Amino acid sequence: MRDLASPPEELNAALLAWYDVHARKLPWRVPPGAGVRPDPYRVWMSEVMLQQTTVAAVKDYFHRFTTRWPTVGDLAAAEDADVMGEWAGLGYYARARNLLKCARVVVADHGGRFPADHAALLALPGIGPYTAAAIASIAFDLRHTVLDGNVERVMARLHDVHSPLPGAKPELMALAETLTPDTRPGDYAQAVMDLGATICTPKSPACGLCPWRAPCQARVLGTAPDLPRKTPKKTKPTRHGIAFVGCRTDGAWLLETRPETGLLGGMLGWPGTPWVDSGDALPQVTPPAEADWDTLNGEVRHTFTHFHLRLEVRVAQLDIDTPVSHGQFIAKDDFRPSDLPTVMRKAFDLTRNAF
DNA sequence: AACGCGGGGCG
DNA sequence: CGCCCAGCGTT
Numbered sequence: 001m002r003d004l005a006s007p008p009e010e011l012n013a014a015l016l017a018w019y020d021v022h023a024r025k026l027p028w029r030v031p032p033g034a035g036v037r038p039d040p041y042r043v044w045m046s047e048v049m050l051q052q053t054t055v056a057a058v059k060d061y062f063h064r065f066t067t068r069w070p071t072v073g074d075l076a077a078a079e080d081a082d083v084m085g086e087w088a089g090l091g092y093y094a095r096a097r098n099l100l101k102c103a104r105v106v107v108a109d110h111g112g113r114f115p116a117d118h119a120a121l122l123a124l125p126g127i128g129p130y131t132a133a134a135i136a137s138i139a140f141d142l143r144h145t146v147l148d149g150n151v152e153r154v155m156a157r158l159h160d161v162h163s164p165l166p167g168a169k170p171e172l173m174a175l176a177e178t179l180t181p182d183t184r185p186g187d188y189a190q191a192v193m194d195l196g197a198t199i200c201t202p203k204s205p206a207c208g209l210c211p212w213r214a215p216c217q218a219r220v221l222g223t224a225p226d227l228p229r230k231t232p233k234k235t236k237p238t239r240h241g242i243a244f245v246g247c248r249t250d251g252a253w254l255l256e257t258r259p260e261t262g263l264l265g266g267m268l269g270w271p272g273t274p275w276v277d278s279g280d281a282l283p284q285v286t287p288p289a290e291a292d293w294d295t296l297n298g299e300v301r302h303t304f305t306h307f308h309l310r311l312e313v314r315v316a317q318l319d320i321d322t323p324v325s326h327g328q329f330i331a332k333d334d335f336r337p338s339d340l341p342t343v344m345r346k347a348f349d350l351t352r353n354a355f
Numbered sequence: 356a357a358c359g360c361g362g363g364g365c366g
Numbered sequence: 367c368g369c370c371c372a373g374c375g376t377t
Contacts, residue, residue: 051373052374053363091360092361126373202371233370235368303361305361342362359374
């Protein structure tokens with residue numbers, strides 16, 4: 001870490017001037033200078049969706065959620081299955097479960113309004129240190145410091161921090177806090193994140209366009225593209241399993257709602273075997289109903305956070321009175337493939353030529 | 356402190 | 367195809 005030549009006041013003045021001109025236009029954002037605060041409900045919704053997820057992936061989901069449930073009260077009153085189905089495909093499904101929990105707590109304990117208080121926000125389900133600071137600063141213009149991946153990268157480069165993440169988090173947080181201003185902290189938070197997203201990018205940063213190019217230590221030293229350093233991650237093992245896609249003669253599909261916790265928790269899916277390490281044999285291959293199951297050509301390949309999956313898909317037509325050991329039938333007209341998490345939708349797609 | 360938890364984009 | 371990206375909750 002090397003000392004900066006410029007004082008914090010100069011740095012954030014330069015950044016805010018840049019932001020006033022170059023702020024990204026985003027569906028959940030109020031442009032700088034508009035003189036109004038954004039709706040905390042929309043700030044919260046966008047920030048939860050943006051956890052571990054790109055702006056491009058979030059946009060359509062944000063529009064659908066806020067159109068279908070315009071206020072936190074509307075969302076709190078929604079059916080669980082409707083919210084999970086609308087979230088399908090966005091990933092990290094605990095976020096959707098916590099989104100609903102949080103909406104209901106805001107209605108029950110806070111009169112349907114998000115608290116303008118960092119500690120109270122932090123106590124809500126699905127809101128951690130980053131999201132609490134984001135809502136407090138962006139929605140309420142309170143002086144709190146956001147530290148997301150963008151800010152970590154910007155701080156590591158600005159100060160040429162070589163210690164690897166995630167261990168370097170406290171050090172980077174301290175540096176970010178030093179730069180957070182008393183005036184316009186909300187715009188400042190969005191500005192530093194925009195800087196990381198558009199200029200100070202992970203690979204080939206556009207240092208020539210950066211409002212902090214002069215004080216940036218990593219630019220001077222040529223280390224910017226290599227920062228922040230990260231501790232190496234483990235390689236992902238591969239697992240395999242079988243999914244059973246059953247369709248009754250009246251068109252109803254045999255599906256199951258997965259357990260509330262764990263992988264794809266609370267989501268709809270096809271019944272199947274457990275997913276075991278490649279090389280290990282599958283335990284008791286028991287179809288969810290007795291039928292003439294046909295194994296499809298090809299397989300589904302999907303990568304989760306911590307393992308690769310190869311999924312064999314078996315299909316069958318099920319008699320109208322077939323007893324079922326796992327799952328329940330969902331009527332043809334009630335089934336939307338878009339309600340499925342991606343791996344299950346891939347399995348469904350593979351069957352499209354089979355039925 | 357370490358681990359579980361998706362999906363998309365890029366080369 | 368592998369590699370990169372990256373907050374929250376649980377243990």
